Amino acid sequence: MSSPEKLKGNALQAYQEYTNMGGQLIPWDRNLDFSADLIVDAIFGIGLNRPVDGIFLESIQVINHSPIPVLALDIPSGLNANTGEKMGDSISAKVTTTFVGYKQGLFLNSGPECSGEIFFSNLNIPEKCYQSAKPSMAVVTEKLSKTVLTKRPIASHKGSFGHVLVVGGDHGMGGAVRIAAEAALRSGAGLVSVATRASNVSIVTKLRPEVMCHSLDDNPDKIGDLIAKATVIAVGPGLGLGDWAKNLLERVLESDLPLVVDADALNILSQNPRKRENWILTPHPGEAAKLLGVINPVIQSQRLDSLDKLVKKYGGTIVLKGNNTLVGGPNQIPYLVRTGNPGMASAGMGDLLTGIVAGLLGQFENIDHQLLAAIAANAHATAGDLAAGDGERGLIATDLFKYLKQHLNP
Template identity: 45%
Template sequence: MPKTETLPAALYTADQVRALERQAIERFGIPGAELMQRAGEAAFALARERWPEARCWCVLCGTGNNGGDGFVIARLAAEAGLEVRVIQLGERERIAGDARLHADHWAALERPWMEFDGALPRDCDLLIDALLGTGLDRELGGAWRAAVEAINAHSAPVLAVDIPTGLDADRGVVLGVAVRAAATISFIGLKRGLFTGEAPDCCGEVFFDALEVPAAIYASQILSARRIDWTREATRLRPRRRTAHKGDFGHVLVVGGDHGFGGAAHLAGEAAARVGAGLVSLATRKRHVAAVLAARPELMAHAVNGRKGLRSLLSRASVLVLGPGLGRRGWGDELYHVGIDWPGPQVIDADALNRLAEKPVAPRDDRVLTPHPGEAARLLGVEAAEVQADRFAAVEALQRRYGGTVVLKGAGTLVLGPGQRPLAVCSDGNPGMASGGMGDVLAGVIGGLIAQGWMPEEAAELGVCLHAAAADRAVAREGECGLLASDLMPHLRRLVNPA
């Protein structure tokens, strides 16, 4: 069964996946009941592979097609000699079509088929969530909510069929309450909501099975988004020419580091250097220069007091990283206004984004904006909760308003540029990245890649995946809690060098 590192790149909305399924049924003559059988077989095989010691299964079935998948899983488990109980949500009489066929097959086995009474059997080793699938469009309530809460309170692991019940398939938001699965298996087309927002808390490891549908059906749909990860992005890297010199790899200028924030500019500068920028300069406060040079003498740290000093440094730069530790006082204001008008490619981060929100400037395609949800909310004039309620809509609105490439950070970082490439969703990364300085490192990574010749949109996608993969490597041995931004530096260097 495919694992996350080999998942397809194509992402679709729930409506698009339903359209793909109709194509398979109507154009290619694959019966819906057969697709349901294949889905159940794939989920059953995954469950057996993932939890081979589980002997007592509890399959929670709704009345729709997702429930039909569940009846197939239950029947296959019973035929394999496992103890299986089906817990029914919704009236049995409402089960129709292909789901009815598979429900009748289960009934013929005369195995337990019980109504949900508010509790789940305590002795089950594995729970199968086949309640609602992708059709949910409102908050869960009543018995459905109670069932999800009972699933989450149970000690057994959960396999979600197609999507965890309660998770919006298009936006990755929880509709009141959602199943928290250990694994999710999705069919025919990956739903874009599986990889961003609250989805990582609900889906666990994501698996996929195309159910052997003809490849031709996919030509009927334009991708809603693309899943990107380091496994794919790393193939774009090439070894350096033997005759290369530092001038071939650009000059990054990081502007930031007001009083108390010198570390932010330092982190951004070192990250740019670690991913291969030929030269890196810092425009920062005088009091930070000695500390930067002592810790990382390869960085050229300059004390800059105003516009004139910054203009001199900009004349030698090939890319500007504006904002790490810039602060909200007069010093930062002066440097921001000089930097934002500079005609070269820019990475706009942190307090530079807050200033941009206060006074927008003309859109430009050669800028990369890297907001977290709070900064994105200020840029759009809304609350952060509204951004998180539909991250896809938010990144599209940001790109329309400010131009360039927008990197909406968070679980399942989104990247949208000015070209024709579909919106990208990064499926790498981990919760250890929720610590100070991570955004500064990302800004430096993207700036360092632009300096080496990558177009801003490409650098943003490559940089987001590189940054996330470095964090994944950093937590592999010592765990997520306590991860520091500076812990990524050696991993960035290793990853950016192709084998």
């Protein structure tokens, strides 16, 4: 790809070691006979700062059209190590082995699509060498989750684990509050109440009799009494955008309780932005775009930057959902959730996450909200992976309940 005479430094040393061991160089030709079992991609590394062109672009495109699997070293050639953007074009690897530290571009924008399965090697660098490094993200792991999800005290009672109030479920949307309510229970909340339309009460209580379900149609002021008994409020699942929804959201926002805000509540909030420190907002990219007044592609191409802007504009904790969900908070590095799968792109999954976040928030009132939200998002995604063990297509939100309990009891 490049003349050996132009090599210097580490590249020259590597070239010399390679040739001394009998390695051969073959000039690039797009008509080369690709008869190998594996292509190792090491064209560009993390220093790439301009779009690829010429024979480099040609080689990437030829390799991508080859049926031979590709192993990328450190990062797929053509992928921006910081943003995950394709710099003109990028290798699409089956496996990427990255060294010394994870590159955030592997998890952002086009990174997941181009990187395939990611493996890591620290090249036996001593741990002390990492002590002065400032990471840009922290990966949520089972080990991290276990620091919070400890065994319950033997003298516990239902009042020990919070009372979650789920507010939502406009006409025809009762399923949303039912999923969120059960998710809160399955996550360990001691008590769960639902405030919704009268037509939803029988549906929720029949399918999940452990939930206390209340109609607000006959007495809208009842919401005040329900808020007074709760310790956490989750608002938004199936809420709608009409006056009923707006009035309910306003009553909820008058409360000082910790809040989980999702779905239609986020769309209403985007019309009248405000800042609050004790809430957790859980937007998908479309909702995040409305909250920031931009278009969806901006969110997807600038996920870390968008997360930071959401935190600064709205305060509290932000869970920016999507492939490799990001969880941000004030003055802390974001958490990265690496679990999850495309089968989870189905109705009700967001309501499920809302309930999980609220359920954990009710149980662990003294734990940092950003950490709790990250653990909740990871539990949600991990349960999705377990539920997709027999296939991603056709996965529905309620399939995850069985695996959620399993993951939350490590």
